[in-house]
Amino acid sequence: MKPHVLKQALGIDVAKDSLSLCLGTLTQDLEKQFVAGGDVANDPKGFQRMEKWLAKLEVHKEKLVVVMEATGVYHEALALYLHQKGYAVSVMQSGRVKRYAQSLSQRSKTDALDSRMLAMLGCERKLTPWSPPDGTLRHLKALSRERSFLLKEKNVEKNRLHAIEASAYGNPREVKRQAKRLKLVEAQLQEIEGEMKGLVAQDKALAGKIQCLESIPGVSFISAATVVGETCGFSEITSAKQLASYAGYDVVLKESGAFRGDTKISKKGNSHIRSILHMPSMTAVRVNPTLRQFYTRLKPNKAKPIVALVAVQRKLLLLMYSLFKRNEYYDPLFEIKKQQGPKPLLHRIEAI
Known part of the structure; x- marks a missing residue:
């Protein structure tokens, strides 16, 4: 008699051209069994081969979760193919995967071992x-990512043009070609920003929420749209702490015995968000009274001004998250009202 199956997990180690499969089964006696499925191609034909293998093993969708790492x-x-087929995908x-793997004391690293580890995690x-x-x-x-790439390309081409013009052996034709390349990048940047505005304008609900973010002093349309795009509208974010970790603004501290390390942000998150918030934070400490006060209070206590500026970026990101979720405009007096607290009941009755 076969033991009752509580749960099954298909671990998939994703590579550019191949998928390594391993099916894990958790039985009623809390024993885990694993069946390696070998490798299939990372294309529609490979997806179909994977489904045939699962059918051969008599796997039921309602008890199966497919686990893969974001690569x-x-x-x-x-992930899209399996979701459309009705599979539960994670x-x-x-x-998170790396920390779980470290807890298993798994020294070797192969595609087969990684798929087994993901199946175990799912179970x-x-x-x-x-x-x-x-x-x-x-x-x-x-x-937004294409724009970020072109901004880096613009800086490269701009520096190259400056070097050519400053050279004692500069070629006028080379300067002309380089200037054309720089103009092309600048034209493409304008084109992308226009597409972003047009795309947002087509969705009235999204356009309204981005306007709420633009109401924050120092936050432009591009900054707001980039943060919303990178977080997919904060769809998978459930708390401010999770958002800070996702963007790499979570604070880490290393201490051991007499050793005392520096407190700093982890930077193990979305670098595009941190990059796009740099300029808005610099503007915010000049034009936003609340954030300017926050920055002024932190700056003397930090060894470098950039540390206080990073704290402003984190606060700015969490503020954008709050306004987006609530669909509210920025209130410059919010912090003051929060500190004052609710008015006494007697005063409110007299006001009525």
């Missing part, structure tokens, strides 16, 4: 289900 863009097609962040933990991001937000994220 750039190479997991997206597979896409894990690399940091042991209750994971958050994945769902495809909104099409508009996914497009907005792609545009």
Whole structure:
């Protein structure tokens, strides 16, 4: 008699061209069994081969969770395919997977071992289900990343043009070609920013929420749209602490015995968010009274001014999250009202 199956997890180690499979089964006596499925291609034909293998093992969708690690863009097609087929899919962040793997004292690292580890993780933990991001937000994220890449390219081309012009052996034709390349990058940047504005304008609800973020002094449309796109409208964010960790603003401290390390942010998160918030934070400490006061209070206590500025970035990000979720405009007197607290009941009755 076969033991009753409580749960099954399909661990998939995703690579650019291949998928390594391992099916884990948790039985009623809390024993875990694993069946390696080998490798299949990371394409539609490989997805179909994987489904045939699962059918051969008589796997039931209602008891199965598919676990994979977020690997750039190479997991997206597979996750979308399985979600459309009705499978429960969980896409894990690399940091969580790494910490779980370290807890197993697994010294070797192969695709087969990684897929087995993911299957074990799925059997042991209750994971958050994945769902495809909104099409508009996914497009907005792609545009913001293309813009980020072109900004870096613009700086490279600008520095190269300056070096050519300053050279004692400069060639006028080379200068002309380099100037054309720089103008092309600048034109493409304007084109992308126009596409971002047009895309947001098509969704009235999204446009209204981004206007709420723009009401924060120092936050521009591009900054707001980039943060919203990178977080897919904060769809998977459930708390301020989680958002800070996602963006790499979570504070870490290393201490051991007599050793006392410096307190700093982890930077193990979305670098695009931290990059886009740098200029708004510099503007905010000049034009936003609340954040200017916050920055002025922190700056004397920090060894470097940039540390206080990073704290402003974190506060700015959490403020954007709060306004987006509540669909509210920025209130410059919010902190003052919060400190004063609610008015006494007698005063409110007299006012009425």
